[in-house]
Amino acid sequence: MLDIRSLSKKFGAGNSAFHALKSIDITIEEGEFFTLLGPSGCGKTTLLRMIAGFEQPSGGQLVLDGKDIAMIPPNNRPVNTVFQSYALFPHMTVAQNVAFGLEARGATPSEVAGRVDEMLEIVQMSHLRDRKSSQMSGGQQQRVALARALAPRPRILLLDEPLSALDLKLRKQMQVELKRLQREMGLTFIFVTHDQDEALTMSDRIAVMEGGTLQQVSDPRALYDHPANRFVAEFIGDANFLAGVIADAKLGMAGQPPVPLPRNEAANGPVTVMIRPEQVVVGPLAKDAITLNGRIETLVFSGNDTQASVRLQNGETLRLRAQNNLHAETTLTEGQRLQVSLPLDALRLLPQEAADAA
Amino acid sequence: MPRSAIASERAVIRAETRRRWSLALPALTVITLCSILPLVVMVGYSFMEKGQYGNVEWGFSLEGWRAVILEKDFFDDSYIPATAHLTILGRSVALALLTTALTFVFGIPTAWFIATRSPSTRAFWMFLITVPFWTNLLVRTIAIQEVIRADGTLNRLLLATGIIDEPLQMMFTNGAVLVGMTYVYLPLMVLPVYAAIEKFDFRLAEAAYDLHASRFYCLRKVVLPLMWPGIAAGSILVFIPALGAYVTPRLMGGGRAMMWGNLIDLQFGQGRNWPLGAALSIALTLVVLGAMVWYIRRVAKGGESIG
Structure with missing residues (x-):
């Protein structure tokens, strides 16, 4: 539905030019909840603003339903935005805000009235239709902004960190509600956030961005289980990175004898081995695991689980999470010497980057 | 208790x-x-x-x-309505309204231009706008005279470029009074409007474009309504002193077209009729007060109906 083809954006010129986007390629499907995730300055907002029409690309195409829309001004694009600041018109009531997009396009008064009622119903704001935006809470403003952007029936709804100004509880609630709304309406959402939890819980697919480039595009599960590189592994969830060496389809690490890998996926040479803390097993495993000796340096109790930082014999540090189950076989104490096992199928071999040298 | x-x-x-x-x-x-x-x-x-x-x-x-x-009455001492006063009042009101309108037309783009510069250059432009305030009104008026009088800068320029064959008579016309008034009162319009534009959140304009508004629709429905308080303040600030203006009409109009301010001056000067001068002053104050009450009510209502 939306084809982003080698889209790039350069601010400034010459040597001082800043490449906000470097040749981005994504295809977004109809009815998809698609999230652009990345730290601030990664280019996700620039990409969103380009889809909305507020920025012109320096190169590449933006093809919506087979038509290049890159040069069409924002008011003529079948795309609406929920802004981070909500940007509600302060001199208008809730109903007038929601009606704005329809009236600007010259809809008939009865058409506008019907659609406004419908939208206010959907976001449960009918009872506040005559309020001014300055007399509403953040959550209420958020709902109005959503209704306003949905009213003109966009092909794609763009959401620019819409939940970042809400407190945690309200944010969780709005996440669920947004997702439900998107499913029910079958609408395509492009959602920008820097919050990985938000991205994982809501999205059908996530594009992780950094430095103006795409790091990985996939569904939340695959993103978490099979990160493409160290940046993605680190940005989404918690990760241990250990040094390893591949030789003849065997992985050697932490001074242990090399173990044959189930799948021969990497070339010979040094690799970065990634394992999520919750995949680390306390105690030895019978097979298909690498077992290492270490000593618990710190323990952090956090309710449902305990996080331990283990110093391995070769000096590397490994973090693990153990569920606080009453019937767990072992209890952990600080300073305790123990064996930890890394199941082979939980290990991810990442290409070694310059920054991994340390 | x-x-x-x-x-x-x-x-x-x-x-x-x-x-x-x-x-x-x-x-x-x-x-x-x-x-x-x-x-x-x-x-x-x-x-x-x-x-x-x-x-x-x-x-x-x-x-x-x-x-x-x-x-x-000049002949039989009977009392007849002082139509001359009404004419002068009408002329003063018309001049004040026209001045307000012209300062609006020139002031809004000026204020917009300044408010959309970078913060560091804004100070410079605001300085240029306020410079005339440091100058005596008389000096300013004579300066604008210098530009438009028969052998003034403008005429010489037009003659030199061959656009006209003989100097245009611009001084001592109603047009000259209007030019002078607009020049003198322009900053009073620019300052409050500038303050309103500076406070304007341009993300709202972006939201309007995003919601299918054309530039003009956005200006009419979002920008102007939010600038309305600044425009109202500017209009009042220009209209009131313009209504009682005295120096500028006298110097630019050559005293040919008398304004209310000149009429008052006359009573305290040559006319030697202080009670009449005082009554004329109070009458003007009442007119201004009435106009202001009407305007503010209308603007307050207008603001709501726009909103």
């Missing part, structure tokens, strides 16, 4: 009230001396008898107010 507690609480409130009044005293003194007292004097003068060589004489008289509305 026991009675004594109520009494002591009242005493505290009284003390508090006294303290607040004493804090407001400096401001009240200034307002009384500079605003209320002169007004009282003028109202008083308007109800006194006129002295033979100007000034006023003690004694109640409605003669001053009578002369505002009615004048003695």
Whole structure:
């Protein structure tokens, strides 16, 4: 539905030019909840603003339903935005805000009235239709902004960190509600956030961005289980990175004898081995695991689980999470010497980057 | 609550009230001396008898107010409506309205231009706008005279470029008065409008474009309504002094087209009719007050119907 083809954006010129986007390629499907995730300055907002029409690309195409829309001004694009600041018109009531997009396009008064009622119903704001935006809470403003952007029936709804100004509880609630709304309406959402939890819980697919480039595009599960590189592994969830060496389809690490890998996926040479803390097993495993000796340096109790930082014999540090189950076989104490096992199928071999040298 | 507690609480409130009044005293003194007292004097003068060589004489008289509305017929001493005063008032109001309109037309783009510069250059442009304020009104008016008089800068330029064959007569016309007034009062429009534009959140304009608004629709429905308080303040600031303007019409119009301000001046000067001058002044104040009440009500309502 939306084809982003080698889209790039350069601010400034010459040597001082800043490449906000470097040749981005994504295809977004109809009815998809698609999230652009990345730290601030990664280019996700620039990409969103380009889809909305507020920025012109320096190169590449933006093809919506087979038509290049890159040069069409924002008011003529079948795309609406929920802004981070909500940007509600302060001199208008809730109903007038929601009606704005329809009236600007010259809809008939009865058409506008019907659609406004419908939208206010959907976001449960009918009872506040005559309020001014300055007399509403953040959550209420958020709902109005959503209704306003949905009213003109966009092909794609763009959401620019819409939940970042809400407190945690309200944010969780709005996440669920947004997702439900998107499913029910079958609408395509492009959602920008820097919050990985938000991205994982809501999205059908996530594009992780950094430095103006795409790091990985996939569904939340695959993103978490099979990160493409160290940046993605680190940005989404918690990760241990250990040094390893591949030789003849065997992985050697932490001074242990090399173990044959189930799948021969990497070339010979040094690799970065990634394992999520919750995949680390306390105690030895019978097979298909690498077992290492270490000593618990710190323990952090956090309710449902305990996080331990283990110093391995070769000096590397490994973090693990153990569920606080009453019937767990072992209890952990600080300073305790123990064996930890890394199941082979939980290990991810990442290409070694310059920054991994340390 | 026991009675004594109520009494002591009242005493505290009284003390508090006294303290607040004493804090407001400096401001009240200034307002009384500079605003209320002169007004009282003028109202008083308007109800006194006129002295033979100007000034006023003690004694109640409605003669001053009578002369505002009615004048003695030249031939038979009967009273007829003072239509000349009405004409002058009409001319003054028209001039003030036109001045307000012109400062609006030139002031809005100027304010917009300044407010959309980078913060560091804004200060420079604002400085340029306020420079005329440091200059005496007379000097400013004579400066604009220099531009448009028969052998002034503009005529010489037009002659030199061959656009005209002989100098245009621009001085001492109604147009000249309007040019001078617009020039003098422009900053009073630019400043409040600039403040309104500077406060304007341009993300709202972005939201309007995103919601399918054309540039003009956005201007009409979002930008102007939010700038309305600034425009209203600017209009009032220009209209009121323009209505009583005296120096500029006199110098630019050459005293040919008399304005209300000149009429007042005449009574205190050559006319030697201070009560009439005072009555004319108060009458103008009442007209301004009426206009303001009407305007503010209309704007307040307008703001809501726009919203």
